Amino acid sequence: MNKIQLGKSDLEVGEISLGCMRMNTLSKEEASRVIHNAIEQGVDLFDHADIYGGGESESVFAEAFQMNDDARENIKLQTKCGIRKGFFDFSKEHILESVEGSLQRLKTDYIDTLLLHRPDTLMEPEEVAEAFAILKERGKVRHFGVSNQNPMQMELMSKYLGEDLIINQLQLSLVHTPMIDEGFNVNMQNDPSIVRASNALEYCRLNDITIQAWSPFQHGMIEGPFIGNEAFPEVNAKLQELAEKYNVTDSAMAIAWILRHPAKIQPVVGTMNTQRLKDITAASHIEISREEWYELYRAAGNDLP
Template sequence: MKQQPLSHWDISTSRLVLGCMGLGGEWNRDPYTEADVKKAEEAVEAALSIGISMFDHADIYRIGKAESVFGEVLKRNPGLREKIVIQSKCGIRFADGSGPGRFDFSKEHILASVDGSLQRLGIDTLDILLLHRPDPLMEPEVVAEAIQTLRESGKVRRFGVSNMNVSQIRFLQQASPEPFIVNQLEMSLAKLDWVDQTVHVNQKAGTSVHFGEGLMEFCQTEHIQIQSWGPLAKGLFSGQTPEDAPENVLATAKLVQELAAAKETTPEAIVLGWLMRHPALIQPVIGTANPGRIRACADAERQASLMTREEWYALYVSSRGVPMP
């Protein structure tokens, strides 16, 4: 059965998501500024202009300021909240007086994190809440209690995970009646473990791949939307390629530029289109806050539909730097 995109759950029809980690100023506890709000407004406007209606947050981004400046954007633009999908994450805690940097899936922390996100965003409900990184001390029944409380209170509509493998998702899901509808993972032309895991079955090279066996197939079978964080690889193949980069990176950046020129599109659209060409209907979460780079992603979905199998493999083989097994 072919996986359905997030619209299957009436959550979003946006094939691209704007990641908001770059909003809110510096990674410190200084107050955000008017310039930070203006930057956020320009990023949101650019996203909306190319059809992006889904925005990805986390309680820790810019130590809360990413959500705060986004909340200010919502306050200054009445009616915007009803037009967009807001997703946030919880579960990561920075070092503080209570302990070192750590993960926390306790009921108390999950509930407090959501309350904090809602307050900073100035909204009543998160459309989606993701559990940010797997907590070694997680107890499925405890997580399920938190999820039930959030669902019944109307504070969160749907739930998902981030950076989790098959066993971890199953472990949590068996205790919760609420389905996890998202798994957000690092995936890009520079982060190829998700493809290599498929290619290197019964190959010695597969012993060095640590993406998660069967994760792509599991998510597709269970209708879990795969989102990719870092899909542009910090511009590595679309204009930010260091001169001393490895040969496979330089060759791939050149190939991306050639394909973009031939197809009269942008390098960003080629890089994202390569991800979106996969049958899993991967949903890239673009992390740039630069309006120009956001708009450069506009053609990604079309390029995905036009990309041939040969072009997809050309990019993959070039980036991996070695022939197919």
């Protein structure tokens, strides 16, 4: 698998990562097969969050991986915090407490990347900076990032931090493209011209922040996959056409579309199916043309101005 650098860090990882939100639904043996299959395909960054399975996904991962010092050095662990029942919490106390819980569940001494999960309007950036400094000084977290944040939210936080944010995790799929749409429709009076992502795509490129694309096969937020969905006939027909051309699956083509963008976006794939992950990671070895990228974008229902 091709490698990318995460932000301005020294972390070099496979350009496709595995999201572990559903790992709590697996047995230890099933999870072990998923993890080791991912590593065999070149996937070495595993994305977690303290809320996934109520924390159980992290525990299942550690048990299945049989975490030890030697094995730990071969993978990168990422987790997120900040979502609580009914509210968001970027307080120093919660960040520190959440990381301790994740470290215990993952049976590791350190997290490679910690992301703040959803923007907290009650955030005190000075508190976040204090928490990050403590975690970095104690060797518990090596790098930091955010999830679902716009440029000004990141700027506010960065004003107080002593280091770079290296990741912004944002929803992106072939049929969920607001961060791209707004860039095409500058000064237009149509729905795609509405600025929903506040130029997050360009901001992250300017500041060498890696965008991680979550839900790369979903339409809406939780509505379900668009791959093979009869509600999306045009994009599925085009995906199938190109999949046959490149001898990959339609899911791999949907990932190849994301990887083709020069922003070097890293998809976070959440499948727990070993064969499907093998099929998807084939996307790393193909590069669709500019014309094909735009054909897929238009087939997804987007009109160019």
